[in-house]
Amino acid sequence: MANKLYPKGAEKLLGAQINLATDPIKAVLVPSTYTFSNAHEFLADLGAVVGAAATLANKSIAGGVFDAADLDFGALASGSTCKALVLFKDSGNPATSDLLCYFDEITGFPFSTNGGSLSVPWSDGPAKIISLVA
Structure with missing residues (x-):
């Protein structure tokens, strides 16, 4: 599958x-058991996630492109296979935290956790995290 916006999240961004x-x-890691669905709207729709959410810091928007500092998830307990990373707007409640983007085309994904820490660098290319320009 390719990196993708969740339709309801895209509507809320554009609206x-x-x-x-x-x-x-914020970003969460989803396990290999998760199946992307266009119908998923909220964080609770993901089911179980791997580790704790990481907050995007140093966010910027310029020229139709969204970027932020690289992510650090810290140490992740052994025994999980992470298939993708999902961005969401944190409302403080998983039932109302809006899903935004699903990224499974990240270098090193999928991967198995082994107790070590995980850092995820965003693209340094022109598209960065999200680009609304071609």
């Missing part, structure tokens, strides 16, 4: 209900 620059945007 100015989500502000990538000022809202708390």
